[in-house]
Amino acid sequence: MARTQGSHSDITGPRIRKAALGLFARHGYAAVSMRQIAAEVGVQAGALYNYTPDKQSLLYRLMYEHMQELLSAYDQLEKPADTAxxxxxxxxxxxxxxxxxxxxxxxxxxxxxxxxxxxFSELEALRRTYEDALEAILQDGQEAGLFDIADTKIATLAVIAMLNGVMTWYRSGGRLSLDEVERVYWDMVRRSVSA
Structure with missing residues (x-):
């Protein structure tokens, strides 16, 4: 099937992913139809299938790309030798x-x-890779006597859950700057694992 006249795969594909991302986040994956995504992009519903086999593939790609970007960005950091x-x-x-x-x-x-x-298995493996990076830090601190943690896996999940909470309430221009929020969260995390 040919692309719609005037469409460009390097433009339309990213627009479809952006539209799906926004719709899935606002309404939930189950409530969004391919027709809604097409309308958001301004193409016919059938045209979407030139860019993705189905809605499940679109969801998977969004989640996979996010995890790859996360892992890549974290891997690029120069890791300090000091565990804390x-x-x-x-x-x-x-x-x-x-x-x-x-x-x-x-x-x-x-x-x-x-x-x-x-x-799910593929995405869970990527998530585990990220969680493992944090757990390795906690294990190193535990072994060095810097941290006192009953279970490093549970602590890993608890820390990530706590950090994710920032996304639900933080607003730029609010009472605290991002630097202040980061300092407060660092203090809470540090206290929660300290020996």
Whole structure:
């Protein structure tokens, strides 16, 4: 099937993903139809299938790209040798990276249940890679006697859940600057794991 006249795959494909991202975040994956996504982009519903096989593939791609971007950005950081500083860096990175992507974060956590089992497994493996980076820091601190943690896996999930909370309430121009929010969260995380 030929593309709609005047469409460009390098423009239309990203517009479809952006529209789907916004609609999934506002209404939920299950409530959004391919027809709604097409209307948001300004193309015929059938034209979407030139860019994605189905809605599930679109959801998976959005979540996969988010996780790849997250892992790549974290991997590019120069990791401190000091364990406490490595934890502080993780806290700041997580907050700042995710605040720039509220729709991606919402979908990454709330729409996992809508993935097929195979897609879920792949995304879960990527999430585990990110969680493992934090858990390694916590384990290093535990072994060095800097941290006192009953279970590093539970602590990892608790820290990430706490950091994700920032996305639900923080607004630029609010009572606290982003630097202040980061300092407060770092202090809470530090206190929660300190020996």
């Amino acid at each position: 500083e490595a934890l502080r860096q993780f806290v700041g990175f997580h907050i700042r990276f995710h605040l720039q992507r509220p729709d991606e974060v919402f979908i990454a956590y709330m729409e996992l249940r809508n993935l097929t089992p195979d897609n």
